[in-house]
Amino acid sequence: MELNNRLLVMMRQNNRGRIIFNSSVLGLVALPFRGAYNASKYAIEGFADTLRLELDDTHIEVSLIEPGPVESKFRQNSLLALKENIDMENSVHRD
Incomplete structure (x- = not known):
């Protein structure tokens, strides 16, 4: 949000621009x-939608990318963090 606030000043001065969010x-x-x-992703969606409405009368475009699954180590790293931080044996979600 801070970056957008800073860049919007220049985009308004240039009367054009595009902000791209990755959700x-x-x-x-x-x-x-x-x-x-x-x-966090719902927040990005809401912020992008609101910003799009607020900039409707300008030449500043707001784009929102909503990719599906991508190949990364996100799940692997999440599993490690889960094992380090959650007591699975005593979890109400164990079963």
Whole structure:
């Protein structure tokens, strides 16, 4: 948001620009056990949609990318963090 606030000054001076947000399909549909990730993506969606409405009378475009699964180590790293931080044996979600 801070970066957008700074760049919008220049974009308004130039009377043009494009802001691109990278979200996820999980900004549209929630999945269990991904609360923080889902919330962050919903926030990006809301911010982009609001900014698009606020800039409607300008030549500043707002784009939102919502990719599906991509190949990365996200799941592998998440599993390691889960094992380090969550007591699975005593979790209410164990079963």
